[in-house]
Amino acid sequence: MDLQVTTELFESATVVRVKGSVDGLTADSLTTALQSHVNEGRVRLVCDLSGVDYTSSAGLRALLGTLKATRQQGGDFRLAAVQPNVHKILELSGFTSILKLYRDVDTAVASFSA
Amino acid sequence: MSDVPITPIRPASAYPTPLTSQRKRVALVIGAGSVKCAAALGLWRALNRAGIGIDMVVGCSGGSMYASMMALGYDQETVERLTRQLWTRRITEKRNTRGLLGAFLPKVFGFDARFGMVDDRAVWEALSGPLGGRRFEEAVIPLHIVATDFMNAERVVLSEGNIIDAVRASIAIPYVWRPWKIGDRLLMDGCMSDPLPVDVAIREGAQIILAMAFESPFPRRIKSATRFAFQVNSVYTNNLLRANFAFHNLAHHAEIIPVLPEFDSEIGLFDTHKIPHVIEQGERATEAQLPYLHRLLDGIAV
Numbered sequence: 001m002d003l004q005v006t007t008e009l010f011e012s013a014t015v016v017r018v019k020g021s022v023d024g025l026t027a028d029s030l031t032t033a034l035q036s037h038v039n040e041g042r043v044r045l046v047c048d049l050s051g052v053d054y055t056s057s058a059g060l061r062a063l064l065g066t067l068k069a070t071r072q073q074g075g076d077f078r079l080a081a082v083q084p085n086v087h088k089i090l091e092l093s094g095f096t097s098i099l100k101l102y103r104d105v106d107t108a109v110a111s112f113s114a
Numbered sequence: 115m116s117d118v119p120i121t122p123i124r125p126a127s128a129y130p131t132p133l134t135s136q137r138k139r140v141a142l143v144i145g146a147g148s149v150k151c152a153a154a155l156g157l158w159r160a161l162n163r164a165g166i167g168i169d170m171v172v173g174c175s176g177g178s179m180y181a182s183m184m185a186l187g188y189d190q191e192t193v194e195r196l197t198r199q200l201w202t203r204r205i206t207e208k209r210n211t212r213g214l215l216g217a218f219l220p221k222v223f224g225f226d227a228r229f230g231m232v233d234d235r236a237v238w239e240a241l242s243g244p245l246g247g248r249r250f251e252e253a254v255i256p257l258h259i260v261a262t263d264f265m266n267a268e269r270v271v272l273s274e275g276n277i278i279d280a281v282r283a284s285i286a287i288p289y290v291w292r293p294w295k296i297g298d299r300l301l302m303d304g305c306m307s308d309p310l311p312v313d314v315a316i317r318e319g320a321q322i323i324l325a326m327a328f329e330s331p332f333p334r335r336i337k338s339a340t341r342f343a344f345q346v347n348s349v350y351t352n353n354l355l356r357a358n359f360a361f362h363n364l365a366h367h368a369e370i371i372p373v374l375p376e377f378d379s380e381i382g383l384f385d386t387h388k389i390p391h392v393i394e395q396g397e398r399a400t401e402a403q404l405p406y407l408h409r410l411l412d413g414i415a416v
Binding site: 023025056057064088092 | 327355356357359360362363364366368369370371372374402403406409410
């Protein structure tokens with residue numbers, strides 16, 4: 001399944017909506033999309049994962065790379081609407097302890113205003 | 115269970131063709147997880163049906179038993195039957211009285227590093243049926259088994275010699291079954307160093323790794339020293355699993371495909387009646403990954 005990435009700009013954060021599997025075949029395009037925001041100074045990012053039902057090791061590397069890049073520039077990378085299959089992998093790999101997860105995009109966006 | 119090794123029913127030629135120069139090397143890694151490791155049989159069934167061959171099998175602790183039987187070429191029905199025979203209370207019910215006395219009165223009865231609370235003759239006998247006398251060199255699929263050096267904590271990868279010794283070492287649950295000597299090393303449960311050894315597959319050249327992971331079960335009630343030991347082991351093994359899984363996912367560029375079966379209830383150490391469910395869930399979890407696996411094997415770069 002091809003990865004679809006769209007962006008929506010909010011005052012407090014940039015929302016990147018992802019649809020498809022984040023895996024070895026698609027992770028590069030996600031990394032490129034996320035990195036372009038960081039390069040342009042949009043470092044308060046919310047990744048909407050409601051349309052993602054799978055991530056492999058390549059996907060985890062893409063998420064971690066973005067997390068580091070945003071935090072290095074004083075921002076943060078937060079996940080919203082993580083689906084059960086993906087949550088299980090994030091939990092097993094310890095990502096749930098280093099990334100902030102929110103039940104939906106609105107809550108994640110609002111968290112940057114708090 | 116017979117002490118006579120069972121001849122694989124299915125010839126090697128009947129398995130999907132593994133390694134070719136045209137495609138990526140695929141490894142199956144079966145992590146620690148006691149009876150839940152039987153889910154690997156469901157994975158195996160799904161891969162066979164899809165015609166996807168495996169280039170190597172890596173097993174740890176409970177996973178080492180399934181890795182061994184698959185690598186030796188046993189058919190799925192036989193392994194399922196052997197599983198039912200193996201995971202019975204018989205393998206832990208007899209106490210190692212001498213060892214326990216030694217633990218409390220070491221000056222009287224003696225005590226050394228080969229301590230275990232449970233008499234290990236029953237588990238050895240159970241393993242002897244399918245694995246007795248079999249060697250790594252006989253394996254249809256290259257096989258690697260992980261254990262831990264009790265004296266220096268090193269992870270040890272066993273890839274030659276007697277398979278039964280390697281499995282016995284890999285399942286030497288601390289406090290429960292005594293460590294097992296191979297050569298000059300005293301070995302114990304692989305889950306103490308590497309509960310899901312994807313790094314072994316990477317080192318052996320795998321590019322795509324199907325990693326079947328399980329969190330160790332917690333006993334329903336802690337009503338004996340053995341259960342206490344299982345509980346302690348589960349606590350640190352689960353933490354180690356997460357730490358290692360994170361590290362290997364991020365540190366390497368092999369594609370690690372987690373296969374995580376979902377069970378509708380807790381699977382205890384001796385829940386052999388749940389084995390069909392365990393296998394079915396392993397099959398289901400694998401089927402979910404097949405489309406992606408096919409696309410990877412179709413030659414699209416990882």
